[in-house]
Amino acid sequence: MRVTITKKAEKKLRQGFPLVQKEDLVDSDFPTDWVIFQTQRKEEIARGYLGKQNKGVGWVLTQKKVELDESFFEAIFLKAKASRQSYFNRSDTTAFRILNGEGDSFGGLTIDWYAGYVVFSWYNETLYTHKDELVRAFQTAYPEVKGAYEKIRFASDLPESMPIYGERAPEPLLIKENGITYATYLNEGLMTGIFLDQREVRGKLASGFLKGKSILNMFSYTGAFSVAAAVGGAGETTSVDLANRSLELTKEQFQVNHLSSEEQHIYVMDTFEYFKYAKRKNLSYDCIVLDPPSFARNKKKVFTVAKNYGELIEQSLDILAPNGWLVASTNAANVSLEKFEKQIEQAIAKKGVKVRKQTSFALPSDFKTISKFPEGSYLKVLFYQRMD
Structure with missing residues (x-):
């Protein structure tokens, strides 16, 4: 047509x-x-x-005059697979992205690899109506896959998550990343227990960067940043998330790495309430990680990165130790790197604190992007050090 x-x-x-x-x-x-x-x-x-x-x-x-048939999509999957051969060859990392939408010439679909299992994320109904054909093409390109799941990321009456074919994955499914173990769940809602795009940031935390130091992990989800820091020798970790599920899931992440969760601090609490609590208790941290969702709502407040990230920076600076590190992160595609930096640095200037931007991270190479579509390079992570 x-x-x-x-x-x-x-x-x-x-x-x-x-x-x-x-x-x-x-x-x-x-x-x-x-x-x-x-x-x-x-x-x-x-x-x-x-x-x-x-x-x-x-x-x-x-842009070629070719039929969009099963063989066409098989070729896309095979090309994407070949470009990630270095990941398949790694023994210390067993979870990564094997198809990243428009970065692999297939906008509207992402596929993630979890230790031999895969997760399809469908972003529109058109692709979903061609699901059988696309899955057949994928199975031809990836005969070694044990089992597949899917996430429905468009408006629909379908369940958010369900199996597609093959074996059911263990619960939890233990994956490796930079040699660290993480517990994942492939069939529980839209999330799996880990955000694979933050691999390199967790790698820095695990490298000994915070050895003997304390870290406050805000919007912690399952505590993956905290676990990475603990493996890297951090002296103390504190994880804060509003969701009730975060408590047990964070404990589990420490336990699968043979780290005592009893020695870590885990709070189910609103981030801004925790800032107030920390100030009352005169707490301070050598590193604060801020990785909020692009949009969040609770009973008292609506939070968006575009409007409210500066508030997080201001509150963090009140409890950041001398020479401490601020890790500012967002996956908001509607906020450019320039706008994000400006928002952060305006908040820092408002507090009258001297900092220096030391390093930054974007998407890892398995999350392929194309220069013609800069919106696809959504992840922005900036490391600032307080200069006291």
Whole structure:
């Protein structure tokens, strides 16, 4: 089926921009399926699909005149697999991304590897309607996979998570990352127990960077940053998260690494309430990690990275020890690196504290991105050191 695009969109697509927006289409009514994108002169310039999602209304998959059939998708999976051979060869890391959407020429789908099992994340209904064909192509490219699960990340009445094929993974499924063990659960909602894109940041914490020092891990989820720091010799870890599940899940992460969870501090508490508590108790930390969700809501407050991250920085500086480290992190795609840095540094200036930015991290290489789509490089992690 052919879909006509505007002159402005024609220029973008020819330059390799993969995302299609509603305003790129000449007609407001469009098919949610595989399509040929053509100019107003009826010239074909790309092939892909249309389907509503949180990013635009579709993706370009190729500029070649080829059928979008099973063999086409098998080739995409094989190419992505070959580019990650170094990860498959590692014995100290057994969980990583094997298909990263538009970074691997397949916008709308990500696939993660967990020690022989995989997790598909579908971001729109169009791809999901072609699920059987896509999964067959994947199985041809990855015959060694023990079992597969899926996450539904578009508006739907379907369960958020369910098995697709093969064996069921153990619960928990223990994976390795930089030689550290993490407990994961592949079929419990949209999350698995670890965010794989933070691997290199956890690697720095595990390297002895905080040996003998204290770390406060805010929005800690299952405490992965805390565990990495403890393995790296941190003298004390404190993990804070509002979700009730975080307590037992964080304890488990320490236990699977043969670290006593009783010696760690784990609080189920709102982050801003913990800041107040820490000030009352005159607590201070050598390192504070701030990795909030892009958007969060509790009974008292709505938090967005775009508007409220500076508040986290200000509160953290009140309890950051002399020469301590501030690890500022966000996965908010709508906040550029420049805007993120500006927000952080304005908050620091407001408190009158001297800091120096020492290092930064972006997505690891298995989370492939393309220069034509900078929005895809969403992770921004900045290390600042207090200069006292």
